[in-house]
Structure formats: structure tokens, C-alpha cells
Amino acid sequence: MTERIHNFNPGPAALPLSVLEKVQAEMLNFRDSGMSILEISHRSDLFGEVLASARNRARRLFNLPDNYRVLFIQGGASLQFAMAPMNFLGTGDRADYINTGTWATKAFEQATLLGKNVRYAASSEDQSFSCIPTKADIDTGARYVHITSNNTIRGTQWRTYPDTGGIPLVCDMCSDMLSRPVPVEKFGLIYAGAQKNLGPAGLTLVIIREDMLLWNPDAVMPTLMRYKTYSDHYSMYNTPPCFGIYVAEKVMAWLEEDIGGLEAMASLNAAKAERLYGALDATDFYQGTAAEADRSLMNVTFRLRHRDLEAIFIKEALAAGLGGLKGHKSVGGCRASLYNATGMDAVESLVAFMKNFEKRMG
Amino acid sequence: MTERIHNFNPGPAALPLSVLEKVQAEMLNFRDSGMSILEISHRSDLFGEVLASARNRARRLFNLPDNYRVLFIQGGASLQFAMAPMNFLGTGDRADYINTGTWATKAFEQATLLGKNVRYAASSEDQSFSCIPTKADIDTGARYVHITSNNTIRGTQWRTYPDTGGIPLVCDMCSDMLSRPVPVEKFGLIYAGAQKNLGPAGLTLVIIREDMLLWNPDAVMPTLMRYKTYSDHYSMYNTPPCFGIYVAEKVMAWLEEDIGGLEAMASLNAAKAERLYGALDATDFYQGTAAEADRSLMNVTFRLRHRDLEAIFIKEALAAGLGGLKGHKSVGGCRASLYNATGMDAVESLVAFMKNFEKRMG
Numbered sequence: 208m209t210e211r212i213h214n215f216n217p218g219p220a221a222l223p224l225s226v227l228e229k230v231q232a233e234m235l236n237f238r239d240s241g242m243s244i245l246e247i248s249h250r251s252d253l254f255g256e257v258l259a260s261a262r263n264r265a266r267r268l269f270n271l272p273d274n275y276r277v278l279f280i281q282g283g284a285s286l287q288f289a290m291a292p293m294n295f296l297g298t299g300d301r302a303d304y305i306n307t308g309t310w311a312t313k314a315f316e317q318a319t320l321l322g323k324n325v326r327y328a329a330s331s332e333d334q335s336f337s338c339i340p341t342k343a344d345i346d347t348g349a350r351y352v353h354i355t356s357n358n359t360i361r362g363t364q365w366r367t368y369p370d371t372g373g374i375p376l377v378c379d380m381c382s383d384m385l386s387r388p389v390p391v392e393k394f395g396l397i398y399a400g401a402q403k404n405l406g407p408a409g410l411t412l413v414i415i416r417e418d419m420l421l422w423n424p425d426a427v428m429p430t431l432m433r434y435k436t437y438s439d440h441y442s443m444y445n446t447p448p449c450f451g452i453y454v455a456e457k458v459m460a461w462l463e464e465d466i467g468g469l470e471a472m473a474s475l476n477a478a479k480a481e482r483l484y485g486a487l488d489a490t491d492f493y494q495g496t497a498a499e500a501d502r503s504l505m506n507v508t509f510r511l512r513h514r515d516l517e518a519i520f521i522k523e524a525l526a527a528g529l530g531g532l533k534g535h536k537s538v539g540g541c542r543a544s545l546y547n548a549t550g551m552d553a554v555e556s557l558v559a560f561m562k563n564f565e566k567r568m569g
Numbered sequence: 570m571t572e573r574i575h576n577f578n579p580g581p582a583a584l585p586l587s588v589l590e591k592v593q594a595e596m597l598n599f600r601d602s603g604m605s606i607l608e609i610s611h612r613s614d615l616f617g618e619v620l621a622s623a624r625n626r627a628r629r630l631f632n633l634p635d636n637y638r639v640l641f642i643q644g645g646a647s648l649q650f651a652m653a654p655m656n657f658l659g660t661g662d663r664a665d666y667i668n669t670g671t672w673a674t675k676a677f678e679q680a681t682l683l684g685k686n687v688r689y690a691a692s693s694e695d696q697s698f699s700c701i702p703t704k705a706d707i708d709t710g711a712r713y714v715h716i717t718s719n720n721t722i723r724g725t726q727w728r729t730y731p732d733t734g735g736i737p738l739v740c741d742m743c744s745d746m747l748s749r750p751v752p753v754e755k756f757g758l759i760y761a762g763a764q765k766n767l768g769p770a771g772l773t774l775v776i777i778r779e780d781m782l783l784w785n786p787d788a789v790m791p792t793l794m795r796y797k798t799y800s801d802h803y804s805m806y807n808t809p810p811c812f813g814i815y816v817a818e819k820v821m822a823w824l825e826e827d828i829g830g831l832e833a834m835a836s837l838n839a840a841k842a843e844r845l846y847g848a849l850d851a852t853d854f855y856q857g858t859a860a861e862a863d864r865s866l867m868n869v870t871f872r873l874r875h876r877d878l879e880a881i882f883i884k885e886a887l888a889a890g891l892g893g894l895k896g897h898k899s900v901g902g903c904r905a906s907l908y909n910a911t912g913m914d915a916v917e918s919l920v921a922f923m924k925n926f927e928k929r930m931g
Contacts, residue, residue, distance in 0.1 A: 211597060214604050214608055246583050281644050289791030408808045429682075451771060
């Protein structure tokens with residue numbers, strides 16, 4: 208294939224073409240330095256400007272209050288599953304988790320592995336995680352409440368965040384970060400691997416309420432597991448994932464300057480999802496798998512009425528230039544991920560293909 | 570500056586131009602997938618081939634025995650400073666460290682921070698780390714002996730590795746990994762951030778003797794801090810730093826196919842260093858700072874007899890297309906890093922500039 212395809216991958220996922228073109232154009236010579244971005248010191252002024260710009264763009268896009276910090280970390284959400292309880296739960300402390308699927312379960316399991324006092328305040332496991340729990344039995348003494356804002360595997364999403372009575376949310380926002388505005392004040396910690404809406408795998412964006420940097424100061428842990436290390440050193444205690452930060456800065460520039468910010472991005476994302484869910488709902492040939500009220504705007508999960516057509520559907524879609532439509536191996540079926548960089552043109556092409564496929568096979 | 574410069578950066582550092590050109594050429598469409606390498610799933614066959622090739626190239630280049638594993642991790646050497654003692658030292662265990670500079674000290678401090686029983690078996694601190702200790706008082710009951718194979722700040726390098734009486738070396742090889750053949754059998758663990766001789770920052774190459782995966786199995790630690798997690802999941806427990814692995818694979822392909830392996834690379838590196846040290850030694854105008862027997866082939870540290878000319882030297886060198894010559898801020902002076910991708914042509918240009926500078930200023 209010599210042309211670019213429409214990319215519905217669940218992550219790593221589509222990036223804006225204009226960003227990739229800029230990365231390509233300056234790969235051999237970054238800002239007239241005579242060196243690639245891959246070859247310059249993280250302590251250079253050139254990289255310092257990239258890092259500061261990335262931090263400031265994140266502050267503006269999230270509309271962060273002054274008492275929040277932006278950190279760039281490695282290790283993905285899976286490392287955050289451990290860092291959050293290590294940093295926030297001292298002896299005698301406890302936290303609540305809400306279970307909405309595989310990743311929420313993994314976050315909980317990492318806290319229990321570390322011997323932390325955590326419990327589920329709510330779960331939709333008895334409904335196969337096809338929905339978001341409608342209410343949670345939140346412990347008023349919990350230090351935080353952990354949620355997964357969007358569930359890539361099951362295709363559900365918190366449309367509004369739970370009322371915790373002022374207890375800060377700790378949120379795995381991997382798969383919908385920067386897809387819509389967020390009421391940051393409800394959150395104590397937001398973390399997200401970059402590889403959906405922000406950039407390359409290997410970079411984690413973390414937003415933390417600054418008082419929480421000091422919640423468990425005496426705990427023994429590696430220096431790089433402590434949020435305060437990143438805050439004190441502006442994410443440069445050691446060499447950061449420079450290329451990831453560089454791409455993320457460009458993606459956030461695209462969001463601010465080409466898209467117009469998160470309100471505008473949210474409108475585009477809502478329109479894309481509405482178009483695709485509308486097409487699914489217009490026929491019995493395709494069947495959405497998530498409860499309608501909790502449908503994700505990022506990951507549209509569906510089955511074909513004739514299950515044995517699904518492999519053919521995915522294969523023919525790819526041949527037609529529509530990639531990444533296979534559902535997660537743990538649930539099967541189909542999934543179209545509609546992250547920020549997957550445009551309405553991609554959705555229109557998918558809808559047209561789906562109609563044609565139904566006509567031929569239905 | 571519209572041309573590429575000669576890059577003597579200490580890390581992130583120069584990469585082979587042919588590698589950067591390939592990365593650039595396929596940035597929008599990796600292997601006819603219609604997607605960038607940044608946009609494809611880490612679980613795809615396409616990426617699986619990249620990962621397997623990177624692992625196999627590392628095995629061949631290091632000539633690894635069957636009982637060693639190659640792991641790709643995030644977090645840099647600074648995370649390894651913690652992971653090694655966490656994974657290898659259980660209750661009652663102890664380890665020896667040899668102190669040859671800033672990074673060796675940091676490795677030791679991380680072990681003590683975690684409450685591990687470690688001590689220095691040797692140190693060159695009383696000689697301002699200008700040399701490698703000639704002998705070490707190694708505890709025969711130590712589980713491992715930690716060394717830093719090359720010291721970027723002070724410009725020293727272990728030319729031959731210490732005799733430990735069979736105790737495995739745990740080695741921070743950040744700044745000379747893949748620059749020369751290594752007698753792997755002496756080592757239990759080799760770790761190195763990619764950003765000198767392998768690729769982009771944000772990737773750590775780890776080589777581990779497989780029995781050591783099981784040395785401290787009952788310790789409580791985050792899943793991602795355990796080497797066995799990476800070994801069991803072929804470095805894919807969670808999303809790996811895909812782009813870093815992709816570039817590293819290309820750099821190792823260059824080493825194998827263009828250079829001809831580590832023996833050939835070592836000869837080239839020795840010739841480059843000999844040329845530059847020869848130029849330093851031919852005049853009193855420049856003064857090498859490391860003990861002659863322990864001089865690093867990777868980082869040539871030097872001062873100008875007239876200290877107040879150093880800033881001018883560095884500035885004029887950059888204007889002449891020779892970048893990255895400033896010494897580490899903790900020691901000052903000058904430093905030319907001669908990693909694999911910095912060729913003899915760069916060294917010849919530097920030597921010519923140095924002669925001309927001396928003539929004008931001397």
C-alpha cells in the first residue's frame with residue numbers, strides 16, 4: 208500500500224498527518240541546529256524550549272489552576288497503577304476504586320499487590336462491563352477514588368464524573384485525555400499514556416494537585432517512583448523521553464492552533480461518534496455492545512449479527528483502506544477507535560463501507 | 570545552519586545519518602502499512618517483527634550465551650539503579666559497588682535509599698575520579714559487584730573488567746555499550762540507556778543472566794520493577810517504547826551490516842580516540858584530564874591551559890560546525906564524545922580546528 212489508510216487503531220493510534228509531516232521534515236536538522244531532535248542534549252536550550260512549550264500547552268488545554276503540576280514520566284499507565292498508591296497511601300490510609308473493566312482491575316490489583324488498603328466502591332463486572340456503574344458506595348474516609356475515564360476494550364466512558372463528596376479522583380485517562388474539556392478541580396491525579404491522543408508510546412502525561420506531592424513523604428521507594436522527583440526537577444531528574452515530548456508538543460500545538468482547543472475537539476469527536484453509532488443503530492446487521500447511555504465517544508465496539516462474518520468484515524475493511532477494526536482479543540468482535548486524529552472523513556468512509564458490506568452480505 | 574554538524578554531544582548523541590534518513594523516509598508510511606511507525610499497534614505483526622529483530626540483533630552483537638535474556642525497559646539507567654538491588658538483594662543479601670564517579674555514586678545511593686546492604690569495595694574519589702581503582706576489596710559473600718563501565722563526566726573507562734572471583738558484575742554500560750565486544754560471561758546484568766550508542770532517550774537495553782530473574786522472587790514491588798515481568802512477556806507486558814525500539818533496531822542493523830560488528834566498531838573507536846588523544850598530547854595548550862591508562866575511548870575530557878579561552882573555544886567550534894564540546898557542568902572544561910556514530914571525519918575536523926585555534930590563540 209503506498210497511500211496512507213484510515214487508522215482506527217486502539218493505540219498506538221492515528222496522529223495528525225500535519226504533525227507527522229513536520230516530524231519528517233525536520234528529522235535530519237531540528238531548528239537549524241544541524242542535528243536531529245534525537246541527537247540533541249536534553250539539557251540544551253533547544254530542548255528546554257520544547258519541554259516548556261509542551262508543559263504550557265498542557266496547562267492551557269486543561270485550563271489548569273495554579274495548584275496543579277504537569278509531569279512527563281515513562282512507564283505508561285501500568286507504572287501509574289503502582290505509583291499512585293505508593294505516593295498517596297501511607298500506613299492507615301485507604302482508597303476506593305471503581306471497576307469498569309480490564310484496566311481498572313489492573314490498577315486495583317497493583318495497589319493490592321503493594322499491600323495497600325483498597326476496595327471496590329462500585330463495579331459493573333456483573334454486567335460484563337458493558338456499562339458504567341450508576342452509583343458508588345464511596346468510603347468517606349478514602350484518600351482518593353480511582354476511576355478509568357474511558358474503557359477501550361468494552362467501549363464505555365464516564366460521560367459525567369462521579370460525585371465523591373470532595374474526595375479527589377485519581378484517573379486513568381489514557382484513552383480520552385485531550386478529547387474533551389475536563390473539570391480538573393475534581394481530580395487529584397490524571398495520568399495517561401501518550402499513545403492514543405498525544406503521541407508516541409513511552410511517554411506518560413501526569414497532572415497532579417500539588418499538595419498531593421507530599422501525602423506520603425516518608426515512604427521508601429525508588430527516586431523515580433516519587434511524583435515529587437518529577438515536580439522538583441521539571442521532569443528532568445534524568446534524561447526524559449525527549450522524542451515523545453517533542454511529538455506531544457506538536458500534537459498539542461495542532462489541538463490549540465488548528466482545532467481550536469478542547470471544546471472544539473469535543474464537538475468534532477461527538478459528531479464522529481454520533482455518525483458511527485447512528486449507522487450501527489440503523490440496522491440489526493451491526494450491534495453496538497455498550498449500554499447506550501455509557502457509550503464511549505473514543506472506542507465504538509460492535510458485533511456483526513452473523514459472528515462468522517466478522518473476520519471477513521475486518522479483512523475487507525483493511526483492503527479498502529480502513530485499518531485497526533479488530534476488537535480486543537479478550538472480547539472479540541469489532542472496534543473502531545475514533546481518537547482526535549481520526550477525522551470525520553475516516554468515519555464517513557467506514558460508514559460507507561459498512562453499508563456496502565451489509566448490502567453484499569446481509 | 571542548514572547543514573548537519575559534527576556532533577560530539579555526550580548524550581543524547583549522534584546517530585548514523587543513514588539511520589535517520591531511513592526513519593525520515595518511512596515516517597508517513599511504515600513498510601507499506603499506510604501508517605507511521607508511531608501509529609501502529611505494538612501487538613501487530615509489523616511491530617512484532619521489529620521487536621524480534623532488535624532482540625536478535627542484540628543477541629548476535631553481544632554474542633550472548635543461551636542463558637542470557639534481552640529486555641527492553643523504560644526509565645533509563647536511573648531506574649536500573651533501583652531495579653538491580655530490588656531484584657537481586659533479599660533479606661540478608663549484600664552487594665559491592667565500585668565508585669568511579671557521579672553515576673556510580675548515584676547507583677550506590679539508590680541501593681542505600683532502598684535499605685539494601687551495600688558498600689564500596691573500591692573508589693577513586695580521593696583522586697577526583699580521574700582514574701579507575703587498580704584494586705578492589707571484594708566481599709566474597711557479595712551477591713554482585715556493581716561497576717560503571719565508562720564515566721562520561723570524568724572521561725575514564727574500564728579497559729579490562731575487574732576480577733571478582735566469579736561474582737557476577739552488574740554494570741551500568743550506558744556510555745560504552747555496543748562500542749566494543751564484551752565478555753558477557755562475567756556479567757549478571759548489563760543495562761544502558763539507549764541515548765549514546767543505540768537510539769532515542771526513553772529506551773533502556775537490559776541483558777540479564779536468566780537465573781538472576783529468580784533471585785528475590787518474594788519481594789514486594791510493582792510489576793514493572795521486576796525483570797521477570799519483561800522476560801516473561803518479551804518486553805511487552807505493557808506498551809513498550811515502540812519508536813525507540815524501532816530506531817535501535819536500525820542502529821544495530823547499521824552496526825551489523827555497515828560496520829561489521831563490535832570488533833570492527835572497536836577498531837574504529839580506538840582509532841578515533843587515538844587520533845584525538847594524540848593531538849591533545851602533542852601540545853601543552855590542551856590538557857587531558859583522565860589518567861592515561863584509564864582514558865575513555867568514548868568521552869575525551871580536556872582543559873585548555875588558559876582556562877579563560879575554554880568558552881571561546883567551545884563557541885568558535887560550534888560556529889565551525891563542531892557541536893557538543895562543553896564539559897559537564899559539574900567539572901567544566903571541554904569534552905568530545907566519540908560515540909559510534911561520530912566518525913573519523915568528525916575527529917579530523919576537530920583536530921584541525923584545535924590546531925588552528927591554538928595557532929591563533931596560543
